[in-house]
Amino acid sequence: xxxxxxxxxxxxxxxxxxxxxxxxxxxxxxxxxxxxxxxxxxxxxxxxxxxxxxxxxxxxxxxxxxxxxxxxxxxxxxxxxxxxxxxxxxxxxxxxxxxxxxxxxxxxxxxxxxxxxxxxxxxxxxxxxxxxxxxxxxxxxxxxxxxxxxxxxxxxxxxxxxxxxxxxxxxxxxxxxxxxxxxxxxxxxxxxxxxxxxxxxxxxxxxxxxxxxxxxxxxxxxxxxxxxxxxxxxxxxxxxxxxxxxxxxxxxxxxxxxxxxxxxxxxxxxxxxxxxxxxxxxxxxxxxxxxxxxxxxxxxxxxxxxxxxxxxxxxxxxxxxxxxxx
Amino acid sequence: xxxxxxxxxxxxxxxxxxxxxxxxxxxxxxxxxxxxxxxxxxxxxxxxxxxxxxxxxxxxxxxxxxxxxxxxxxxxxxxxxxxxxxxxxxxxxxxxxxxxxxxxxxxxxxxxxxxxxxxxxxxxxxxxxxxxxxxxxxxxxxxxxxxxxxxxxxxxxxxxxxxxxxxxxxxxxxxxxxxxxxxxxxxxxxxxxxxxxxxxxxxxxxxxxxxxxxxxxxxxxxxxxxxxxxxxxxxxxxxxxxxxxxxxxxxxxxxxxxxxxxxxxxxxxxxxxxxxxxxxxxxxxxxxxxxxxxxxxxxxxxxxxxxxxxxxxxxxxxxxxxxxxxxxxxxxxxxxxxxxxxxxxxxxxxxxxxxxxx
Ligand SMILES: Cc1ncc(C[n+]2csc(CCOP(=O)(O)OP(=O)(O)O)c2C)c(N)n1
Numbered sequence: 254x255x256x257x258x259x260x261x262x263x264x265x266x267x268x269x270x271x272x273x274x275x276x277x278x279x280x281x282x283x284x285x286x287x288x289x290x291x292x293x294x295x296x297x298x299x300x301x302x303x304x305x306x307x308x309x310x311x312x313x314x315x316x317x318x319x320x321x322x323x324x325x326x327x328x329x330x331x332x333x334x335x336x337x338x339x340x341x342x343x344x345x346x347x348x349x350x351x352x353x354x355x356x357x358x359x360x361x362x363x364x365x366x367x368x369x370x371x372x373x374x375x376x377x378x379x380x381x382x383x384x385x386x387x388x389x390x391x392x393x394x395x396x397x398x399x400x401x402x403x404x405x406x407x408x409x410x411x412x413x414x415x416x417x418x419x420x421x422x423x424x425x426x427x428x429x430x431x432x433x434x435x436x437x438x439x440x441x442x443x444x445x446x447x448x449x450x451x452x453x454x455x456x457x458x459x460x461x462x463x464x465x466x467x468x469x470x471x472x473x474x475x476x477x478x479x480x481x482x483x484x485x486x487x488x489x490x491x492x493x494x495x496x497x498x499x500x501x502x503x504x505x506x507x508x509x510x511x512x513x514x515x516x517x518x519x520x521x522x523x524x525x526x527x528x529x530x531x532x533x534x535x536x537x538x539x540x541x542x543x544x545x546x547x548x549x550x551x552x553x554x555x556x557x558x559x560x561x562x563x564x565x566x567x568x569x570x571x572x573x574x575x576x577x578x579x
Numbered sequence: 580x581x582x583x584x585x586x587x588x589x590x591x592x593x594x595x596x597x598x599x600x601x602x603x604x605x606x607x608x609x610x611x612x613x614x615x616x617x618x619x620x621x622x623x624x625x626x627x628x629x630x631x632x633x634x635x636x637x638x639x640x641x642x643x644x645x646x647x648x649x650x651x652x653x654x655x656x657x658x659x660x661x662x663x664x665x666x667x668x669x670x671x672x673x674x675x676x677x678x679x680x681x682x683x684x685x686x687x688x689x690x691x692x693x694x695x696x697x698x699x700x701x702x703x704x705x706x707x708x709x710x711x712x713x714x715x716x717x718x719x720x721x722x723x724x725x726x727x728x729x730x731x732x733x734x735x736x737x738x739x740x741x742x743x744x745x746x747x748x749x750x751x752x753x754x755x756x757x758x759x760x761x762x763x764x765x766x767x768x769x770x771x772x773x774x775x776x777x778x779x780x781x782x783x784x785x786x787x788x789x790x791x792x793x794x795x796x797x798x799x800x801x802x803x804x805x806x807x808x809x810x811x812x813x814x815x816x817x818x819x820x821x822x823x824x825x826x827x828x829x830x831x832x833x834x835x836x837x838x839x840x841x842x843x844x845x846x847x848x849x850x851x852x853x854x855x856x857x858x859x860x861x862x863x864x865x866x867x868x869x870x871x872x873x874x875x876x877x878x879x880x881x882x883x884x885x886x887x888x889x890x891x892x893x894x895x896x897x898x899x900x901x902x903x904x905x906x907x908x909x910x911x912x913x914x915x916x917x918x919x920x921x922x923x924x925x926x927x928x929x930x931x932x933x934x935x936x937x
Contacts, residue, residue, distance in 0.1 A: 282774070282775065282777065283775045283776045283777060287775065287849050287850060288849075290775065290844070290845070308776070308781055310743070311713060311743035311744065311747060311777070311782065312746045312747050314748055315748070338711075338712075339712065341712075342712070342714075377642060377693065378843075379643040380711045381711055381712060519927070549912075549913055549924065549927035549928070549931065550916070550923060550924060550927060551913055551915075552916070554693075554695075554912050555693035555694060555695055555697070555907070557642075557692055557693040557694045557695075558693075558906075558907050558908070558909060558912065559693075561909055562909060562912070
């Protein structure tokens with residue numbers, strides 16, 4: 254076992270998969286010699302050569318289109334979009350091409366592509382680097398969307414994603430890259446896609462969340478317990494498409510109350526989907542409406558007011574108090 | 580049977596060699612002594628601004644910043660060939676061109692800090708906020724240029740990107756549109772050899788970037804980007820053509836950035852050598868142009884020192900001005916979304932300010 258940051262766990266997972274399966278290819282802007290702008294691919298080109306780990310020209314549509322073509326040729330591409338805001342440049346290739354390859358070819362071709370990309374706020378990047386765009390892909394049939402919140406999960410989920418025979422968008426929150434270390438086994442292990450994780454047990458309210466908001470929610474739950482003597486259960490979705498409604502339902506049956514915490518803007522996102530599914534599967538167990546803690550429906554703000562815009566421990570506690578009073 | 584249906588060339592433009600000697604008298608631009616001195620002053624200011632901005636970024640007093648030293652001739656020389664009414668459409672590194680086209684320096688600092696006010700350019704200044712998405716400005720330029728044409732205004736739009744930017748589909752789409760509509764546009768590529776860490780040779784198999792213009796049916800020119808008179812001459816020609824209704828041009832300026840890609844953790848020692856850096860430093864645009872001006876008796880070291888002091892004062896004043904601007908608010912952000920906030924946004928605004936119910 255070793256203590257790893259999330260970024261180390263990701264490099265380690267890529268290393269394991271490159272070694273295990275020669276069809277795995279890693280490419281993107283600056284991922285080769287430079288090891289990626291966050292060093293997620295550090296050392297991999299040296300180890301596996303320029304044919305398996307390579308820099309691409311600066312063109313996101315080209316990168317994902319290339320992945321599509323390579324998938325047709327039987328490879329397992331792991332392309333990187335340098336920052337998730339640039340995914341718009343590749344949106345066509347993902348949503349209307351990769352996500353539909355299996356369907357369009359009647360199953361003859363499929364796309365075992367894992368698109369990795371850093372995203373997430375609170376690190377003062379320029380415009381369009383931090384945006385939480387995962388909701389767009391929740392509305393895109395044919396892709397899975399994974400968002401780990403710990404180094405351990407990042408490794409296990411990334412191995413599953415690369416081995417999955419369908420396209421997976423693997424989003425790495427920039428603020429979590431180096432924020433803490435955790436024991437991560439050296440050997441292979443996988444965490445199934447589509448399975449949420451109860452990271453804190455509680456009987457009074459369920460908090461459904463993912464990504465960097467998992468840590469924020471856990472802290473809020475701890476503070477709340479101290480202050481109010483009430484226990485919130487925290488569910489880390491880990492995969493936001495598909496959503497593990499069974500785990501959520503089970504929890505809501507126990508607590509009778511829920512809030513959803515997300516970094517993305519409010520409307521029509523992961524939170525909205527979770528609430529819709531709770532309504533479908535557990536409405537008779539609810540004692541109060543499900544609340545959302547999110548930023549408002551604005552563009553992701555310029556650096557100066559990020560911290561005020563993003564949900565905080567304080568706003569989560571406020572929502573917990575409110576849902577208890579309803 | 581095979582025959583040649585079309586042949587093209589890419590001209591190379593240089594006016595001053597590395598020692599500041601004139602290599603091409605015919606291209607030597609017709610500039611007054613004052614204008615020549617002004618070009619040098621602007622390059623000196625830009626170098627000082629760059630050094631200061633790098634320090635300020637390290638101190639946390641600026642936010643996002645992409646260094647420009649080495650590229651002064653490309654930036655200053657090209658913008659100098661435009662007129663005030665012309666439009667400058669910058670990428671994230673192109674702050675000097677924006678500045679000399681009228682973007683107030685303190686607003687550029689606000690832009691760097693991530694303040695909304697940094698994007699609000701004065702009404703009479705034809706510049707927009709630097710573009711982060713690589714290539715987006717190229718397609719928009721076709722539209723801004725076409726707009727001038729449709730309105731019957733004889734103005735030109737110049738846009739900037741890097742060597743990496745020429746790989747984006749948008750780059751070709753923008754040039755192709757401008758060519759198809761004969762829009763008055765100039766596409767100025769600063770080939771500073773690296774797109775973050777990826778060298779120009781790995782970016783494209785094309786021998787020059789300028790030749791990418793040919794596929795769009797517009798002229799492509801390569802210029803020594805460390806030679807301010809060459810850059811000026813090439814851009815002036817392109818701007819004049821566009822203004823005369825003869826359509827767009829693409830210019831590739833061969834240049835170099837001395838610093839890291841941006842101040843956010845890039846380490847150039849990973850992808851380039853000391854020798855490469857030394858080779859380019861020998862071609863320094865300031866040294867070359869200084870020699871030229873001094874030989875003509877138009878520049879002294881004492882004057883330069885004085886300009887440097889003035890530059891520092893100007894920068895300090897702009898910083899103070901930036902510091903004095905009121906902080907952005909979430910309410911302001913919400914209000915910036917639409918002309919009138921939607922009902923949803925009004926409710927969300929009230930939630931944040933604590934006014935009214937949910
Ligand atoms: C669409 C898009 N993709 C990727 C990036 C990330 N990125 C920022 S600058 C850069 C390299 C740009 O190189 P180049 O165009 O040569 O310009 P230079 O920075 O060298 O001036 C990259 C990949 C971006 N900003 N936008």
